[in-house]
Amino acid sequence: MANHNSNNEANVLHPHITPMSTYLKVAGALFGLTFLTVIAHHFNAQLGAFAAPIAFLIAAVKATFVLLYFMHLKDDTNMNRAIFATGFFFLIVLLLFSVVDIVTRVVEVSPL
Structure with missing residues (x-):
């Protein structure tokens, strides 16, 4: 039988259980943002000087999703x-x- 400690020490690892549906939604958002990056690349000439800031913005949103959900900073x-x-x-x-x-x-x- 597993030993369940009821004390709440700072050194005890408390896993955060995230539902699979959340991971699937985040993965879908990441795929959608990747598709948006490809579309933005095809309109590179029309975007002109805004091409790089738009690409960096999309990359920043994707990095935020990865940091929050896959690296669990949201629960940290x-x-x-x-x-x-x-x-x-x-x-x-x-x-x-x-x-x-x-x-x-x-x-x-x-x-x-």
Whole structure:
């Protein structure tokens, strides 16, 4: 017989049981967003400068679904959410520094 402890310690693993229907809905949304990405790619020329922001927005929504449901951040503690948010914050800082570096470069003309 399994031993069921009634104490609520912080170190005890409490699994979060998510219904299969939720996983199927999220998977369907991910497939739909992937299909939307393919459609957006076909209209790349018409979207012009908005093509990249739209692609990044779709990717961000897909990443949010994966983080919340498949990585169980929806049911996790605020500390783990803060750790993930900090990682994304520093990723954005890295990308911003890269963009600033590229934009502020001086074009060199070869004397030859």
